[in-house]
Amino acid sequence: MKKEKNFERILIKTLELLDEGKTFSQILNDFPKYRKELEEIYKIVELISSQKITPDKKTLENIITTINDKDIVTKEQSVRYLNRRENFKKGRLSSTNNINNLFFMKRNWKIIASIGALTLIAAVIVFVQITKKSDNVNIVSVPEKESIANNETQSTAGKTQSEKEKFAVATGNIDDAASAIINDAVSEISQLEKDINEDTALLSLESEELNGLLQDQYSNENDF
């Protein structure tokens, strides 16, 4: 039992010496007392080492072809990974970083980003359409308004002369402005005269009616 324990110690030492580069025959000379046991171990090591199979080169070629066909590593992912430190230095929100991220982002984010972009474009198109519609409504109403205005001017054609003159075109010339004011005053005076004449006619008519009424009343009194 004690010998077995000692052998374990010697075996560990042997492995250590082998690691240091000593040959097995040198080690056997160092421990003559355990020569037989160590020789057995050496034989075992040799038997194990003989199991070194050398795989067929064709196997490797087949593996390489299969893997290359699968093409797992995407260049984008690699570039993104390799640039990660540089990106961090520049700041995550830097425009270059954002552009890089856009190009080298992972597949699922590419889908999300493209869907987002499409939604944004659709929203912009809808907005533009809506604004165009409201503009058309305004555009249509302008000629309508103009036609209404024309109709109005035509219906009041009789008295428009003075009204038209009211809206004399502003030419920027002071003489035109003065003549426009004079015309305006003249038309106002003529309108006033017209009003006065109408009032006098109405008054004379009223006084005639009143005289008639008084005469009727007077004749009635006489009857009594």
Place this chain on the structure above:
Amino acid sequence: MKENTENLKFLIESVKKGDKNAFNILYKTYFTPLFRYIYLRINSKTETEDLVQEVFLRVLKNINKFEDRNKSPLNYFFTIARNLIIDYWKKKKEISINNEEILKAIHNNFNPHQIIQEKEINEIIKKSIKNLPTDQQEVIILKFINDMTNKEIANLMDRSEEAVRQLQCRALKKLRQTLKELKIL
């Protein structure tokens, strides 16, 4: 297996940039050690080929996650291989046969008077390695089949060099006992 870690790290960086040639060099560097490692753990050539391919695929898929952090690319490849082997056995749901049963089976077919063929010895060795506990199997394969240093193995298994040596010692003692019983030694 002495690897030039710096060159391999450079290769991995090139792979990250999409350089297929760099990945082909990585395949060539790790193909044989990975093949041997997996083959001795599952003992089936065709399934080993599939698993090696799966290791490369997983490395390629996750190459961007590989960080420098003083870890060698070898660790990366072997960690994936180890996980795949664990998954493989989980799928197989193999009920591990204990030592005695294996020895009995070997004894029944073994005639000491018969000249043991080299093929048979190889088969016994493979079975004996397979019968070791997982960490001992791993240490033996990495050390004596893949010629890795104890430092590399310790790094890979996330253990101290001393612990790795202990595991080697226990594995060799068990193998010695088995082979002695079979009168191979």
